[in-house]
Amino acid sequence: MTATSELFESVACPFCGMICDDLSVERNADGLKVRKAGCGRAVAGFERKLPAASPQVRGRDVPLSEAVAAAADLIGKSALPLYGGLATDVEGMRAAMALAERSGGVVDHALSEAQYRNFKVLQSVGWTLSTLTETRNRADLIIIAGTDVAALHQRFFERIVAPKESMFGVTAKKRTVVIIGKGLDQAARKASVGKVVTLPCKPDQAGEVIGALRARLRGFSLDKLDIGGVKLADIDALAELCREAKYGVVVWAPAAFDVPHGEMSVDQIAGLVKDLNTTSRFAGLPLGGAEGATTAASVATWQSGYPLRVSYASGAPEFDPYRYSIARMLEAGEGDLLVWTSSYSPELAPPATKLPAIVLGTPGIKLPQSTEVFIPIGTPGVDHAGRLIRVDAVVSLPLKNLGRSDLPSAADVLSGIEAALWVWSLPC
Amino acid sequence: MLIKLTGGKVYDPANKVSGELRDIYVEDGKILAGVPDARPDQTYDIRGKVVMAGAIDPHTHIGGGKMTIARMLLPEDHQGDPVARTELTRAGCGHAVPSTHLTGYRYAEMGYTACFEPAMLPANARQAHMEMGDTPMVDKGAFAMLGSDDFFLRQLSEKKDFEAIKDYVAWTMHAAQAIAVKVVNPGGISAFKFNQRKLDLDEEHAYYGVTPRQIILNLARALKELGVTHPLHIHGCNLGVPGNMETTLDTIRAADGLPIHLTHIQFHSYGTEGDRKFSSGAPQIVELLNKTPNISIDVGQVLFGQTCTASGDSMRQYAIGKSAHPKKPVTMDIECDAGCGVVPMRYRDKSFVNALQWTIGLETFLLFEDPWRLFLTTDHPNGAPFYTYPHLIRLLMDKSFRDEMFQKLNADAQSQSILPSLKREYTLDEIAILTRAGPARSLGLKDRGHLGAGAAGDITVYKDNKDREAMFATPELVFKNGELIVKNGKVVKVVQGATHVARPDYDRSIERPLKDYFERFHTVSLENFKLADDEIVTGDKGSIVVQPTAARMA
Numbered sequence: 001m002t003a004t005s006e007l008f009e010s011v012a013c014p015f016c017g018m019i020c021d022d023l024s025v026e027r028n029a030d031g032l033k034v035r036k037a038g039c040g041r042a043v044a045g046f047e048r049k050l051p052a053a054s055p056q057v058r059g060r061d062v063p064l065s066e067a068v069a070a071a072a073d074l075i076g077k078s079a080l081p082l083y084g085g086l087a088t089d090v091e092g093m094r095a096a097m098a099l100a101e102r103s104g105g106v107v108d109h110a111l112s113e114a115q116y117r118n119f120k121v122l123q124s125v126g127w128t129l130s131t132l133t134e135t136r137n138r139a140d141l142i143i144i145a146g147t148d149v150a151a152l153h154q155r156f157f158e159r160i161v162a163p164k165e166s167m168f169g170v171t172a173k174k175r176t177v178v179i180i181g182k183g184l185d186q187a188a189r190k191a192s193v194g195k196v197v198t199l200p201c202k203p204d205q206a207g208e209v210i211g212a213l214r215a216r217l218r219g220f221s222l223d224k225l226d227i228g229g230v231k232l233a234d235i236d237a238l239a240e241l242c243r244e245a246k247y248g249v250v251v252w253a254p255a256a257f258d259v260p261h262g263e264m265s266v267d268q269i270a271g272l273v274k275d276l277n278t279t280s281r282f283a284g285l286p287l288g289g290a291e292g293a294t295t296a297a298s299v300a301t302w303q304s305g306y307p308l309r310v311s312y313a314s315g316a317p318e319f320d321p322y323r324y325s326i327a328r329m330l331e332a333g334e335g336d337l338l339v340w341t342s343s344y345s346p347e348l349a350p351p352a353t354k355l356p357a358i359v360l361g362t363p364g365i366k367l368p369q370s371t372e373v374f375i376p377i378g379t380p381g382v383d384h385a386g387r388l389i390r391v392d393a394v395v396s397l398p399l400k401n402l403g404r405s406d407l408p409s410a411a412d413v414l415s416g417i418e419a420a421l422w423v424w425s426l427p428c
Numbered sequence: 429m430l431i432k433l434t435g436g437k438v439y440d441p442a443n444k445v446s447g448e449l450r451d452i453y454v455e456d457g458k459i460l461a462g463v464p465d466a467r468p469d470q471t472y473d474i475r476g477k478v479v480m481a482g483a484i485d486p487h488t489h490i491g492g493g494k495m496t497i498a499r500m501l502l503p504e505d506h507q508g509d510p511v512a513r514t515e516l517t518r519a520g521c522g523h524a525v526p527s528t529h530l531t532g533y534r535y536a537e538m539g540y541t542a543c544f545e546p547a548m549l550p551a552n553a554r555q556a557h558m559e560m561g562d563t564p565m566v567d568k569g570a571f572a573m574l575g576s577d578d579f580f581l582r583q584l585s586e587k588k589d590f591e592a593i594k595d596y597v598a599w600t601m602h603a604a605q606a607i608a609v610k611v612v613n614p615g616g617i618s619a620f621k622f623n624q625r626k627l628d629l630d631e632e633h634a635y636y637g638v639t640p641r642q643i644i645l646n647l648a649r650a651l652k653e654l655g656v657t658h659p660l661h662i663h664g665c666n667l668g669v670p671g672n673m674e675t676t677l678d679t680i681r682a683a684d685g686l687p688i689h690l691t692h693i694q695f696h697s698y699g700t701e702g703d704r705k706f707s708s709g710a711p712q713i714v715e716l717l718n719k720t721p722n723i724s725i726d727v728g729q730v731l732f733g734q735t736c737t738a739s740g741d742s743m744r745q746y747a748i749g750k751s752a753h754p755k756k757p758v759t760m761d762i763e764c765d766a767g768c769g770v771v772p773m774r775y776r777d778k779s780f781v782n783a784l785q786w787t788i789g790l791e792t793f794l795l796f797e798d799p800w801r802l803f804l805t806t807d808h809p810n811g812a813p814f815y816t817y818p819h820l821i822r823l824l825m826d827k828s829f830r831d832e833m834f835q836k837l838n839a840d841a842q843s844q845s846i847l848p849s850l851k852r853e854y855t856l857d858e859i860a861i862l863t864r865a866g867p868a869r870s871l872g873l874k875d876r877g878h879l880g881a882g883a884a885g886d887i888t889v890y891k892d893n894k895d896r897e898a899m900f901a902t903p904e905l906v907f908k909n910g911e912l913i914v915k916n917g918k919v920v921k922v923v924q925g926a927t928h929v930a931r932p933d934y935d936r937s938i939e940r941p942l943k944d945y946f947e948r949f950h951t952v953s954l955e956n957f958k959l960a961d962d963e964i965v966t967g968d969k970g971s972i973v974v975q976p977t978a979a980r981m982a
Contacts, residue, residue, distance in 0.1 A: 126756035305506040305521040315512030
């Protein structure tokens with residue numbers, strides 16, 4: 001680490017899917033310090049002190065080259081390696097795809113179970129969406145469906161719901177925020193928006209509430225309605241807000257619908273937006289996308305044709321959103337090697353598994369007992385430069401090298417493994 | 429390394445060479461003037477073969493968010509077309525919206541050496557270039573979309589100094605690493621966000637009060653005065669609407685001598701005659717275009733089968749969503765910058781409307797007199813996937829084949845069309861103009877699209893087959909910068925291809941109001957919005973070719 005201090009401006013933060021890029025971060029002898037605009041999660045991410053970490057093979061410290069060779073050896077001998085985690089940046093994901101292809105593996109992201117609640121709806125009925133800047137300037141009605149937005153994106157209310165200024169005169173005071181789900185409205189009530197309405201059902205009943213709302217908007221009569229305390233009058237009041245809105249946005253994070261067939265809630269949201277768009281303007285805005293989830297899905301899609309859950313076992317991409325869920329495969333004892341990449345937070349550790357594991361992780365990550373090879377890697381936007389795709393899957397941001405450490409990038413390590421694999425697999 | 433291609437029949441219309449037997453020499457990636465005493469390191473005997481410059485697609489949706497939405501949307505499109513990796517090439521899949529690597533391989537295997545993405549949203553430019561970076565074999569470039577972005581609409585409605593508008597257009601081309609500028613449903617993408625469902629040429633935007641005519645004229649004039657070679661690339665108002673031919677005729681007249689390019693004009697050439705109030709406007713439009721030398725077009729030919737439409741035109745894509753097949757349309761409002769719509773579509777020869785769309789495109793090709801102002805496109809994947817080009821070329825070159833296909837159409841569409849009366853058959857010279865020389869000249873690619881001294885060694889060699897579809901589907905040899913990359917229609921060497929950009933001069937002080945605008949309204953900072961060269965040139969991958977622009981006019 002260099003002793004000279006340096007101030008970085010317009011720093012993009014890789015620690016949640018919003019990727020705010022108005023941070024100032026200073027590097028000095030003690031490490032990194034967020035000087036401007038960081039939320040708690042950003043401060044925790046940038047200012048985390050990295051524990052010392054060395055590449056290891058079966059718990060023994062080794063030089064990086066030896067760990068890379070050991071990883072290539074394991075992958076070369078594996079019949080079905082599972083490339084999971086995939087919390088990385090665009091370059092890391094490109095390298096993971098190339099390696100998965102060459103080794104006939106399966107590709108899936110650690111958080112794709114939630115993303116798949118969205119993809120299933122997209123792939124069956126389509127949808128209409130907005131993006132962060134569009135919502136910030138335009139939305140006069142924001143309906144938050146079952147989601148604790150502030151827990152996922154601490155600055156969402158400051159930057160998107162109640163910005164200082166709007167291009168079209170839709171100031172915070174003129175905005176209405178409706179929250180479907182109890183216990184989720186604290187941040188909204190602190191934001192200086194014109195009106196906050198809470199429909200206090202259980203958060204995962206939001207889809208049911210929206211279903212009733214759609215029925216009322218279409219003029220159906222419903223009797224004896226009580227969805228976790230939400231009454232018909234509440235639904236009708238919301239219907240009126242929807243009718244009055246010029247540009248309504250329904251916000252959700254698919255992780256909120258963590259129940260069997262949670263995609264049905266997303267389907268109701270897409271359906272509500274579709275119904276309302278026939279006469280006025282409405283759009284959805286899915287949130288989440290931390291740990292490089294949006295990046296992993298996007299790169300996988302443009303390179304393979306499919307949003308993750310792809311197997312290259314036959315040499316060609318084969319897509320099966322059920323079969324190639326790595327979480328499911330691990331539980332069912334499928335595959336013979338886990339290759340886990342996690343470069344942002346130490347909490348995103350590999351699931352418990354009996355499979356031998358190769359872990360490319362940020363220092364401090366908890367390793368499973370079966371770890372054969374551990375390679376500490378840098379965090380994109382902290383230890384090395386990179387690029388990351390935002391949760392709306394439209395905007396991508398350049399990430400700076402803030403010089404926290406000299407740890408290699410996931411891309412470099414994965415490409416190194418692929419190169420070693422290539423030598424290994426040459427005929428003698 | 430000096431290579432020689434011996435004895436081919438050369439079609440190089442940019443240099444007025446038409447089927448003459450010529451030897452071609454390439455050294456260090458460039459074509460040399462004749463070198464009679466040279467001792468080539470490698471000689472290819474191509475006697476009897478047809479030689480053209482590598483083909484150039486000036487309008488093909490190959491990279492950017494809407495394509496990845498389309499890919500994500502349509503697993504059923506890919507599942508029938510999986511491609512395994514080889515020691516040389518990456519795996520992939522896809523029919524209408526293939527994966528990035530496959531797009532590059534398949535274009536090269538069809539004799540193409542350059543492809544231009546026409547609808548790059550500045551807010552999405554980084555991803556568009558990342559996807560193009562994963563599209564090997566061909567050169568790439570992209571057109572920045574302007575005209576529904578709020579910064580420009582504010583400039584226009586506040587009647588800002590025209591020089592500031594020019595500076596902003598040029599700044600955007602630099603920031604997004606673009607070679608040209610496109611306008612899509614001028615102002616309409618923004619108007620749709622204000623719940624306007626149509627915006628005709630002289631209709632006012634509900635919020636800004638400006639009209640599509642003003643937007644087109646300002647952008648077209650800005651590009652001309654900035655010295656950008658490719659004129660404003662216009663996807664006009666009212667795409668797909670019966671009767672939109674009147675808007676198109678008005679747009680042609682509105683240009684009033686300014687250079688413009690009207691893209692996928694087939695989708696804008698619809699009349700309202702007949703029992704079904706849907707008819708061809710191609711004869712009237714082409715009649716006017718034949719007399720209007722400042723305007724070039726590409727066709728956006730429809731060919732039958734399953735595809736996926738993907739466009740920045742959120743307003744019109746939302747409207748055609750009800751015709752989606754399968755039924756899963758996607759619409760997006762994007763970043764106070766633009767929008768997009770992705771609608772899967774199946775064109776059927778037994779459908780009256782689809783059959784008529786097919787005939788309207790072909791009528792346009794056959795009636796249009798000047799091949800230098802007409803480019804061969806299907807607006808991939810909107811009218812059809814790009815690998816239908818050889819079929820389209822056969823339709824243009826072979827009247828009896830065209831008649832045979834015509835017989836399969838919906839009977840009512842047949843009875844309405846003048847197509848059987850059009851006897852024209854395109855020549856190889858004309859095909860070479862439509863698919864290489866014309867696009868290269870229009871885009872300002874000085875060293876592409878021809879085979880003269882100094883040109884890049886991008887060369888395609890075909891077997892002279894009477895079945896022009898077979899001929900153009902499987903070239904025998906394709907060279908990229910003098911390297912053999914395709915043999916008998918299969919990739920033999922993988923290359924990366926360059927990214928072409930244009931960088932007109934501008935006054936840097938435009939960044940002051942831009943910085944203020946970004947800080948007040950956007951969620952990305954001005955600095956991070958801009959795409960650096962080293963994001964395209966990464967490690968040993970990628971290169972940038974800055975094509976020349978003319979001097980700026982005050």
